Amino acid sequence: MDLTYIFQQVLNALSLGSMLALLAVGYTMIYGVLGLINFAHGEVFMIGAFTAMYAITGLGFPLPIALILAIIASVLAGVLLERFCYRPVQGSGDITLFITSLAASIGIRSLFVMLFGSRSMQFPMPKYLQGIRFWGDILITDLNLIIFVFTVIITLILSFFIKNTKLGIAMRGVSYNKQTAEAMGINSTSIIVATFVIGSALAAVAGVAWGLQYGNVRPAMGYHPGISGFIAAVLGGIGNISGAAISGFLLGVGQVLFVAFLPSVYSGFRPLFVWIVLFIILFYKPTGLFRSNIKWE
């Protein structure tokens, strides 16, 4: 077990880390403005992946257009969720919100099983993404690299946006205190919708990346990444966007390294890692690794 091996594993984990980072940012933003852990976020991610898959295999669109369609579908799903699931129960307590989002998650997943069956469907990968390159003994796929770079760019843009734009400042305001933000003339409802739009778009990107990386999509595909993304959001200090992104990467790399050091029969135990991490955080540092932007009340 030499350094090259570890480094190779870390590189392999970059794409997984990227997807978790994108999901975690969505979780953390939506939690920020709504105080809601949107368990249906994994399904929004799945809808993005399915749309892209169908756009490519069913309609014959090239990948970039499929990605745009995936983003549109996921954003639509996110906005509908907000409008018809979360807005009606707003203000009726954490438990109600929690159960609503869990129900939405199971409902959407079941609907897709009814429509498409529960089996995996192939997600085609275009030729130009299939390249690999060697750095000495280390191998890296183009796809891995592209997903990683794409994620870093998106996260940086988003951080800039949240810090500097009018909408971003309004979002932060709503996440700190909705009522006060409203007293400052900020329409909290439209801010919440905007947050769902951004979070869902990121989930769609992650979904397409997932399809490309693993070559298939299925209705239950959102479950594990969804949970991991949520845990990354907790790890990053919920409400903290860059914290969530960094934690997403840490968690992705951690998952891969966790099984890399175990005998290969245990490779199915990868999800166990995130649960151990969640357990440890909730036990020792429930506010997360990074300073949270949300005041816990």
Next chain:
Amino acid sequence: MSEEILKLVKLTKKFGGLTAVKDFSMTLNKGELLGLIGPNGAGKTTTFNLISGNLAVSSGNIIYQNNDITDLRPDQVADIGIARTFQNIRLMSGMTVLENMQLAFHIWNDYNILDTIFRTKKFKIKEKKYLEEINETLKHFNILDYKNDKVDDLPPGIQRKADITRAILLKPDLILLDEPTAGMNPSETDELVEIIKWINKDLKISTILVEHDMRVIMNICSRIIVMENGDIIAEGSPENVQADKKVIEAYLGKSYQV
């Protein structure tokens, strides 16, 4: 005859069986500094919440500058020029003082996302103007030195002033101050009295002040409305109100009556 800025017409708010505000009617003239007092539970804060749109009105109307604003959302109320503060200090605790102040400019800045990204000339000029205005106002409140501090780290007196500064930066025509001197020490209270006078006289912002400190109310308000059980029991100049039997009864109980 002075012009009316705010008019409440038979305003009523019911919470289930409890009527918090009952057929409450009043007017506020432009530039006036009105004190709203009454024992706990009289409906003062509820009235503020009704005006600011934080609570839905059960019946009655709120007229602001000849427009019916009864059904507006809180952000729309802020947008048309009514600012408010809350009983407890409502600064955004993770943000610095400056960032809190920038929130107030949300409704004023009209540059779009492209201006922000490309740092256009328009953006830079506006941004500079806003920052100057923020600095000036903070300076007037004597809290400019705390501009880059996270608000959680500041003492309550400074926080309270920052809270009011932020409301002022909305450039309202009417401000609703909910117990600004609660929890302040005497010197902080004196300073706040000066600030409230400045807001009303120099900035010409019509003011309604809910306050428990009678010294403050009697000192700066030109007119006082006394509420009890959701309705007016007395109205008039500080001297008249102080001498009113019903007011003494409401505050001190019947046994204190001479």
